[in-house]
Amino acid sequence: MNLEAFWLTVRLAMIVAVLLMAFGIPIAYWITYYRWRWKFLVEAVIALPIVLPPTVLGLYVLMALGTRSPIGRYWESLTGHPLAFTFEGLIVGSVLYSLPFAVQPFAAAFSTVDPKLLRASASLGQSPTQTFRRIVLPLSKAGLVTGFVLSFAHTLGEFGVVLMIGGNIPGVTRTISIDIYDQVQAGNYSSANQTALVLLIISFLVLSVVYGVNRRVWAVGPWK
Amino acid sequence: MDLHFRASAGFTILFGASGAGKTTVLDCIAGLSRPDGGRIVVSGHELFDSAKKQDVPAWKRRIGYVIQDLALFPHLTAQENVAFGLHALGVTKRQNRSREMLRTFQIDHLRDQRPAQISGGERQRVALARTLVTEPLALLLDEPLAALDRPTKAHILDDLRQWNATHRVPILYVTHSHEEVFALGEQVIVLVAGRIVAQGRPHEVMSAPRLETVAQLLGFENIFDATVTSLHEERGTLTCRLGAGPVELEAPLVRADIGSNLRVGIRAGDLLLATEIPHGLSARNIVPGTIRKIEQRDVIISAFVDCSGTSFEVHLTLAAREALQLVPGKSVWVVVKTHSCHLMSGA
Numbered sequence: 001m002n003l004e005a006f007w008l009t010v011r012l013a014m015i016v017a018v019l020l021m022a023f024g025i026p027i028a029y030w031i032t033y034y035r036w037r038w039k040f041l042v043e044a045v046i047a048l049p050i051v052l053p054p055t056v057l058g059l060y061v062l063m064a065l066g067t068r069s070p071i072g073r074y075w076e077s078l079t080g081h082p083l084a085f086t087f088e089g090l091i092v093g094s095v096l097y098s099l100p101f102a103v104q105p106f107a108a109a110f111s112t113v114d115p116k117l118l119r120a121s122a123s124l125g126q127s128p129t130q131t132f133r134r135i136v137l138p139l140s141k142a143g144l145v146t147g148f149v150l151s152f153a154h155t156l157g158e159f160g161v162v163l164m165i166g167g168n169i170p171g172v173t174r175t176i177s178i179d180i181y182d183q184v185q186a187g188n189y190s191s192a193n194q195t196a197l198v199l200l201i202i203s204f205l206v207l208s209v210v211y212g213v214n215r216r217v218w219a220v221g222p223w224k
Numbered sequence: 225m226d227l228h229f230r231a232s233a234g235f236t237i238l239f240g241a242s243g244a245g246k247t248t249v250l251d252c253i254a255g256l257s258r259p260d261g262g263r264i265v266v267s268g269h270e271l272f273d274s275a276k277k278q279d280v281p282a283w284k285r286r287i288g289y290v291i292q293d294l295a296l297f298p299h300l301t302a303q304e305n306v307a308f309g310l311h312a313l314g315v316t317k318r319q320n321r322s323r324e325m326l327r328t329f330q331i332d333h334l335r336d337q338r339p340a341q342i343s344g345g346e347r348q349r350v351a352l353a354r355t356l357v358t359e360p361l362a363l364l365l366d367e368p369l370a371a372l373d374r375p376t377k378a379h380i381l382d383d384l385r386q387w388n389a390t391h392r393v394p395i396l397y398v399t400h401s402h403e404e405v406f407a408l409g410e411q412v413i414v415l416v417a418g419r420i421v422a423q424g425r426p427h428e429v430m431s432a433p434r435l436e437t438v439a440q441l442l443g444f445e446n447i448f449d450a451t452v453t454s455l456h457e458e459r460g461t462l463t464c465r466l467g468a469g470p471v472e473l474e475a476p477l478v479r480a481d482i483g484s485n486l487r488v489g490i491r492a493g494d495l496l497l498a499t500e501i502p503h504g505l506s507a508r509n510i511v512p513g514t515i516r517k518i519e520q521r522d523v524i525i526s527a528f529v530d531c532s533g534t535s536f537e538v539h540l541t542l543a544a545r546e547a548l549q550l551v552p553g554k555s556v557w558v559v560v561k562t563h564s565c566h567l568m569s570g571a
Contacts (some may be wrong), residue, residue: 011437064251067389119256122282124309134308138299 001195004171005179012087012175013155016094020102021093021144028106029132047100053132054092054097058164061093065165085167090175097158098151104151110136145213153206157199170210225249225325225418231362233392237426240415248397250364253396254284254289264396267361269338269484288360290517292367294351296339302326302350303335307507319390324501325357329383345376352380363395370401381407444489445526445537452480459536459554461562464488469533474508489566490541497527498560509560511536516551518545525550529558 008026031043049057066072075083083089113136121131137144159177168182176195181216183192225245229236238246251257253264254273258279263468266287285350297305307322326332329349334342339350348368355363369377385408388395397408405412405426414422450464453472460477463485473488480486503511513531520526525540527550536558539549550556 116291116293117297119254119282120289120291121308122256123254123285123287123289124354125283126287126311127283127307130311134311135297141475154273165307 001177001191002174002179003075005174005176006195006198008087008171008173009156009175009177012090012094013152015091016098016155017148017152018100019091019095020098021148023145024038024099024102024151025137027099028103028110029136031103032110035098046103049097050100054158054160055164057097058093058161061096061161062165065089065092085169085173087166087172090162090173091165093161094155094158097161101150102147104224105143106140106145109140109146112143113139123185128179142214146210149206149210151212153203156202158205178184227415227418227420229413229420229423231393231394231396231411231439234388234410234503235397236411236413237369237397237408238413239399239405243417244415245418246254246415247366248366248418250289250366250396250398251383253362254287254364255280255285261386263377264507269361277387286361287364288354288355288358289364290351290366290368292370294339294368296347296350296354298339301336301338302331302342302346305350306354306357306515308354321357322353324534325353328387329353345372345380348376349373349383350378352384356391359391360393362464364394364398366398367400369404370399371562378407416477422447424471445492445539446488446490446495448488448490450486450488452482452484452486455480455482466534468533471511471531473560473565474562475567478567480567487495487568489568490536490560490564492526494561495536495538496561497529497538497544497548497550498557499550499554501557502559505559507559507561509558509562509565513556513558515550515556517552518550527556529556531558561565 010052012110027046030048062084064070064071065075067076067082067084072083083092117135117139118131121135124136148162157177157183158175162173165180166175168174168178174182176199178197180195182191183189183195225248227249238249240246243432248257252259252272253266259272259274261274262272263270263274266285269280269285270276270278271285271287271411272278297308303322306325310318310321313321323332323335329352331346331349331353334346334350337460339347342350356529369380372380381404384395396476397404410425412424412426413420413424419429448464448466450473452462452464454463455477456462457476461474462477462480463472463474465472466488475488478486481559496507498510501512511531511534513529513536516528516530516535518527520542523542525542525545526544527538527540529536529538534545538558544550
């Protein structure tokens with residue numbers, strides 16, 4: 001098994017999951033609590049990566065990050081190297097790719113918090129931000145864990161987007177799924193099989209965590 | 225909805241059937257709903273004024289609000305719930321104040337329990353303590369005791385009264401329970417379909433309604449159409465015939481002409497039953513009849529007495545039924561005090 005590719009992928013998935021925690025929570029908050037006529041369009045855009053072929057998403061992100069786009073040029077002027085075909089570029093693409101897997105569980109969890117609790121908190125003198133931090137977040141623990149774990153797992157297994165944005169540079173952008181593809185291309189089936197099995201086991205464990213967490217909190221937890 | 229009222233320190237009861245708009249009034253004061261127009265001022269603070277486009281957000285209003293299902297925070301212990309609104313204080317102060325409040329409401333032993341682990345009455349106390357500890361400028365209570373049994377309710381009301389004796393803030397208390405009105409009320413506001421139909425002290429509003437809607441609301445068990453047959457101005461009474469007759473009652477004098485139609489409302493609990501014709505009673509109306517049926521609800525016995533075609537419902541105690549051996553078919557006398565007859569304008 002290609003350990004270098006394995007650890008690179010784990011690192012990528014971890015960073016992406018953490019970033020999605022940071023970006024996903026405010027987005028989910030906005031989706032849950034703000035009323036805006038065109039909100040459904042935003043929700044549709046966020047959900048796009050679920051249905052879009054990864055190559056399509058990857059192509060657009062590549063174009064957006066390339067040296068000919070304003071974002072790409074700005075990044076290059078800032079850091080001295082282009083964003084495409086780098087680990088950082090991979091992070092940007094993966095964050096977009098896994099966005100719905102974080103935002104949707106977050107928003108779902110926020111919206112199940114009883115609005116009466118929010119009203120009670122306001123009547124006790126707590127601002128909307130305080131109420132969110134002290135009531136909504138703790139009561140959404142299961143949804144937060146789910147979103148974190150799902151975005152981690154989803155990034156772990158991505159292929160198309162990574163290939164489009166990052167190419168296949170060992171140690172920089174070669175993730176396990178690309179490694180498996182390489183092994184198969186090279187006729188190296190037993191090695192591919194080994195790596196694939198590891199990925200399968202990790203994915204299974206991760207999903208077990210998701211379902212386990214949700215079952216514990218909502219069915220037999222210390223509070224109803 | 226359209227209403228205007230002032231509530232001073234102490235209990236003011238908002239009374240009305242469900243759908244009358246009681247909760248909406250509280251929501252507007254708490255800042256959780258926005259009125260179409262008007263002004264809301266609490267102890268000198270202008271909270272809402274549509275003319276000045278003033279609308280203080282709920283969390284800055286310092287209005288305590290306890291609703292019927294309490295909305296305790298399920299992930300926090302009783303003490304954490306009570307300390308919730310004291311976030312701005314330091315840890316020590318917050319601890320001390322919340323412990324003090326837990327003791328006042330006799331729930332200190334539950335401080336480490338979560339809401340799901342304690343009983344309904346205890347949860348009610350936690351909810352009240354959580355709100356009162358923040359020292360609100362006014363207190364809104366939306367049937368917070370509706371789900372409780374009577375002794376628990378009485379106990380909590382005592383605690384609440386005691387708290388209010390030292391704090392003296394306006395308390396708006398929503399209920400549709402007649403009993404709570406008399407137990408608590410210094411002032412009562414009767415709401416029907418979003419309008420105030422009566423306002424005053426409980427015995428004024430609840431005992432002598434001038435309006436048919438109020439009477440229906442308060443559930444007079446006996447309501448009769450009546451015709452005025454004679455006026456006795458020197459005695460301050462009038463005589464009226466119930467329905468097609470022949471039963472006549474002496475009732476308090478109101479402005480009415482002989483022959484005009486009125487309605488008489490009498491509470492079943494205000495009526496007496498006698499098994500022999502009574503002597504030496506101050507009550508002016510003693511009507512012979514026959515018990516038609518007897519029903520038992522809880523500890524209250526309802527006797528339905530037929531008096532030559534007019535049927536009275538009389539409430540009795542279990543003991544009274546035993547002592548008088550009341551059974552259907554027995555001849556009795558219904559005793560009606562003049563001042564138990566409430567007159568309303570006729571249909």
